[in-house]
Amino acid sequence: MTEQGVRWTADQVLALAPDAASRKAGSKLATAGPWSGVASGEGTVWGLCRGSGGRPYRTVVDLTGPAYRCSCPSRKFPCKHALGLLLLWAGDEGSVPASAPPPDWAAQWLSDRRARAETRRTPAEGGSTTAGPADPEAARRRAERRAERVTAGATELEQRLADLLRGGLVSAEQAGYGRWEETAARMVDAQAPGLAARVRELGAIPASGPGWPARLLEECALLHLLGEGWLRRDRLPKALVDTVRSRLGLPGTADGPPVRDRWLVLAQHDTADAKLTTRRIWLHGAESGHTRLLLSYGAAGRAPELALPVGLALDAELSPHPGGGRSRAALGERFAPPAPAAFRPPGVTTAEAAAGYGDALRDDPWLDSVPVTLDRVVPVPDGERWQLADADTDSALTLSRATRDRPGLWRLVALSGGAPVKVFGECGHRGFTPLTAWPEKTGEAVPLC
Template identity: 70%
Template sequence: MTQQGVRWTADQVLALAPDAASRKAGSKLGTAGPWSQTGSSDEGAIWGLCKGSGSKPYQTIVDSGGDGGGTGPAYKCSCPSRKFPCKHALGLLLLWAGGDQQVPGGQAPPEWTAQWLAGRRQRATERRTARDGDAGSAPADPEAARRRAERRAQRITAGAAELEQRLTDLLRGGLAQAERAGYGLWEETAARMVDAQAPGLASRVRELGAVPGSGPGWPVRLLEECALLHLLVQGWLHRAGLPEELAATVRSRVGLPASAEGPPQRDDWLVLAQYDAADGHLTTRRIWLYGTATHRTALLLSYGAVGRAPALALPAGLTLDAAVSGYPGAGALRVELGEQFGTARPKDVRPPGTAVGDALAAYSEALTADPWLESWPVTLADVVPARDPDGGSWQLADADGKSALPLAPQTSPSGLWRLTAVSGGAPVTVFGECGHRGFRPLAAWTGAAGEVISLC
């Protein structure tokens, strides 16, 4: 049940926008002018009619609590947009964030809203029933499944052996040939890995193709990436002798699908950050959670086709009473969102911060378990954003000035200026991803329970 008076902030609403254009368009609709018959229920439903270019207004509904089945907030609008949430849903949420005068609370939904909500609840119940039934039944043909897995493993092994030979040929001929050959060399090799049903290997090979054109020092970077790829290939070829956690990590990095396993873990999960990354083939949404009781940091991944935002979106800074199940592998960061118990709401609990030195030690330990790790989530306490006195680049320095972490190149410029504004030269707590290229700030707050400010 939604607590009366608890509404999202404008920042939390805009963080759900699938892109900058939607954010801008939604902001224009966040006023009362185009809206009529707005309302919200105690169960987290929000609705309204928005005047558009046609004769009929758009019917817009937001289910801020989702259906309880691990989908997060959900949106329905009669407009033709294929974005989720569309600009009308964003505008309605911004209006709702403005308070009871804009969108009254405690209302009974109109028929067109109630009908959609009832359908969602019914489908969620059917999915849970089917999932529970599947969990209690054995596979239809376990022997056939085993044979399919063996055939795929054989194809991956053949592809890995071919990739190892190509890396050997590259090093024998010298790295200069990689610059002359251009991207075509790597695209052909990546296609071979796709044929071998090893999408993880294909993705890493494609990344190699961009290194020769990445500027001064590219031979060193190319050699480093080739070494990591060689290590992954060797890990696959010798996976039978690896510890189970490391073997699971290798399987995941190669691209074999895995399922969440183990008993669900229920907690109040604070949504720390959410951002999207696109690689030309897929849009991946990364959502970082913090268990306020378990003190566990977890990662939700959601995917969307090229040009479309992933369906799952959670408001940063709010907590969600939900159960999650972990995926196998070293570090065990990734989880799957399961049943939700109510809607997202504020809670004055934040992850404890650590010093820069301790954060680097945690990242180092994580690399030991997973050498292909790009970054590790850390919360830095009492740090100040400042320019490096030598190079002029930005860094986060301990309040005593003894240690500092450079900011990663992919740091959002707008997020950096927001961070400096929040800090004002004083120490703040910053959550982000620590990697080999520096620290990427994703959220910040002041004090032990300050408002979570998105920096994505």
């Protein structure tokens, strides 16, 4: 098929939406009525969408990204007009015909975007693709000063944890959340945002339900281990030091050699707090067999710009980040638009998934979960909980509490219909969180989040 002939499914387009409201609004624009001048060509789809003003919105999508440009005032990426245009293109083949080169307004954006991408790929003088610091000595001094602040913060945190245990865990319930927030602020001052985030999580545990003292003690132990890991980092292997640094929130960059592969987009899901939206995109390499994580961020109220359609494959390079047991990578050069993939990731049993998480904890004791694809599992109720039970063994994994409150659970149950399915998700101490599923024999990937 030609580049323009590779059309995505509606589910793959809707998986790019930043939220449910955008999915709903974009679906309403997936008809020819509000559109004019719609066409595709050169890896691009464009069109004019009638809006509330006198001028139609100019919307263009670069399928190689995908990337989006719309003249509407929305702060969402992609906006409802880009989603509607992609849904129109993904539907009836005749609704978005192939055309001559795009109009000037679309061609200019496309040219500027690809020129910037080419500039980033062009090696700087000396053969490096990444510009180094302007003053290496100044950068070294800054790193040393930050390390000193982090050391002071970790030392102070160790003392506060000792005071908590000396006074008894009941004191944590009586002190309220303000004490934890003040400690977290001290960790922010120490330039250790990872420690601050974990301290804030501790503050939510006291009086959170039956068994909270045991949960608090477990989390205090992990926080103590992280602080001690930093303070005694000179005794640790490099991979574990890299993991400690990343858990503390210290900056790091991809340092491994780039790996070119056909990367299947396994899942994409967002988590948000008051300050930041974090997007997690899981990829699986057809040749390398590696499963890698891309992280993208958006300010509060804004979706991250990076979005990839679930179930399609991306011909691209990924560079891994340092750290023992970590699977994070940076997306490098992309060589073609995302295209349909005939392969699926290999799967394991639920027992093997649980054992794999246990093995990963040796390299990263603070690891919440690992990416896992389960083969031939069936969602079954277990009282108030749900499990994924192996169709061929007597083992099962309990679904995480967060999953039981999502509509994706019922989508998974409907897809299965009591028959085995292949499921990709995250397996950890809170249970298994399903993110994508495939029917056992054939069929497209179904996003569950």
